Amino acid sequence: MASGNLLIRCDANVVIGTGHVMRCLALAQCWQEAGGRVSFLLGPGGAEIHERLSSQGVEVRTLSVAVGSSEDAEETARLTERCEAAWLVLDGSDFSAAYRQIVRRRSANVLLLDDHGICAPYDCDVLLNFAPDASGLYPGRQPDIRCLLGPEFALLRQEFVARSMNRAEIPAVARKVVVTFGGSDPNNVTLRVMEALRQIADPRLEVRVVVGASNPHGALLDNAAQGFPCGLSLLKGVRNMPELMAWAELGVSAGGGTCFEMAFMKVPMFLITIASNHDLTVKSLVRRNAAIGLGWFHAVTQDELASSLANVIGSQVLRQELADNAARLVDGMGAHRVVDVLGTWDRARRN
Secondary structure (H helix, E strand, O other), rough: OOOEEEEEOOOOEEOOOOOHHHHHHHHHHHHHHOOOEEEHHHOOOHHHHHHHHHHHOOEEEEEEOOOOOOHHHHHHHHHHHHHHHHHEEOOOOOOOOHHHHHHHHHHHHEEOOOOOOOOOOOOOOOOEEEOOOOOHHHOOOOOOOOEEEHHHHHOHHHHHHHHOOOOOOOOOOOEEEEEEEEOOOOOOHHHHHHHHHHOOOOOOOOOEEEEEEOOOHHHHHHHHHHHOOOOEEEOOOOHHHHHHHHOOOOOOOOOOHHHHHHHHHOOOOEEEEEEEHHHHHHHHHOOOOOEEEEEHHHHOOHHHHHHHHHHHOOOHHHHHHHHHHHHHHOOOOOOHHHHHHHHHHHHHHHH
């Protein structure tokens, strides 16, 4: 059982999107369910995210200094003390070794979410990385750090876990396609996928494009949607992702937390890498034949994108293999496993 308060330090903005916050929200929900209280400390930006978090009954504070600075670390440490937090959670690429040393000197136990395996020394009590190949990233890790590695620890929000997914047989042709590139998509890969689907020109396709709250390309996407050769909807302010994934017969996405949601929901995945912290996850899923990965968005031509999409849309056998292999990786209980570790660790330290 969770005990006391949890403080989560992460960020969401146009550049990095909302993925760090949304996966930490899954951890917050599980901590609350176990009886604890949660506060978030966020850098500037992402007013919609503040509203989303507040609606979940967590306290949300905004950082008053530069993100990633020593002042950020000091402010975070002070808030940890004021909140009497049992655990501080750090999730983001701006928390350097120097930053972590500052909060470790003054904070409670520290949980660090890591995507790269290149941040040693880690200066934390528990290290979390739920990429499928994460176990190979930390050969020289400090022996006193508890490592939670692999997709059994994937953080899924309650709205996914609560949904019982008994998907019908994979259809011969995928007609229902959901496209989602997170809260921001600064390089507008969404538009490239829309244009690739336009090249396929199958009027029987139904495409639902999720436009994130911090996406700066709304006008361009609106223009591209005009006169589309098949049914296409641009969806903004989406709060029903589990329902969309249950509807979809193919998901086109980046390599962040959405991959683990789609795996749990048994949606065949077509992935395009848009950020360095997604690279390991995409490659790991591709090696397990749990996703089609096209690589980095800037290294793929428009014709290659359209051709690859058409191939996946038309191959029932391939999509069945992708969905089956991905579903075996994620059972939806990752957040519960993490909270169990934190709760047990905290009791052991107090006793």
